Ligand code: HEC
């Protein structure tokens with residue numbers, strides 16, 4: 001009898017533990033070791049097309065969860081990332097995202113390179129006219145708590161930002177929010193926008209090794 005009560009009490013605890021599991025950043029750190037080879041190297045580039053692997057440390061936790069789920073559901077097509085995220089459980093995605101949101105190494109090479117892709121001053125004006133600040137703030141340091149989660153884009157690699165904007169435009173990255181906003185912008189405007197946000201200071205960093 002006593003044993004039955006104990007078992008019941010324990011299974012209750014386990015049940016609650018699973019439903020309300022706290023994110024475990026230590027577990028996240030270990031799981032994220034497979035990500036360091038790309039996200040922990042300054043300026044590491046993706047091949048075909050060539051653009052830099054985005055900086056994900058210091059990103060909003062809710063957006064990291066959201067983007068990994070998007071790869072898993074193939075709303076985003078990148079083969080490596082689809083593979084990586086499909087190997088993760090929901091809980092592991094939460095653990096990794098909680099870990100990544102709170103860590104990072106400085107990457108001092110990022111800001112000066114923004115100009116190579118477009119004109120940041122023109123980009124700032126285009127952003128204002130297009131209403132980007134409503135979700136990304138005036139400088140790309142998007143407020144937390146937007147739904148769907150709005151990523152921090154300040155200080156992100158310019159060529160990655162440009163690549164994302166092109167993907168929203170050609171539909172290879174599926175976002176009901178972003179697609180209509182870039183629909184009528186031309187290539188030069190996309191480049192200038194990318195240059196503007198890349199040149200703004202923000203908290204994004206590369207992963208610690
Ligand atoms: C082989 C290199 C590689 C590895 C390993 C890798 N990634 Fe990525 N990751 C990329 C590339 C390239 C992109 C950009 C893909 C795209 O254009 O959608 C990306 C994008 C992301 C994004 C989206 C960032 C944003 O701003 O939208 C997240 C989040 C992410 N990776 C997390 C991870 C995690 C977590 C792991 C480990 C479990 C991991 N990645 C492993 C190359 C890699």
Ligand code: HEC
Pocket residue numbers: 054066067070127130131132133134135136148149150151152153161162164165173174175177178181182193
């Ligand atoms: C209504 C809110 C909203 C507005 C306005 C908005 N965005 Fe976004 N933005 C988002 C959301 C949400 C995402 C993530 C979508 C996804 O899951 O792909 C995003 C993603 C992005 C990304 C990809 C970042 C990454 O890390 O992959 C870029 C670049 C971007 N936005 C630039 C812009 C620009 C430039 C404008 C103005 C033309 C703009 N956004 C206007 C909400 C918004």
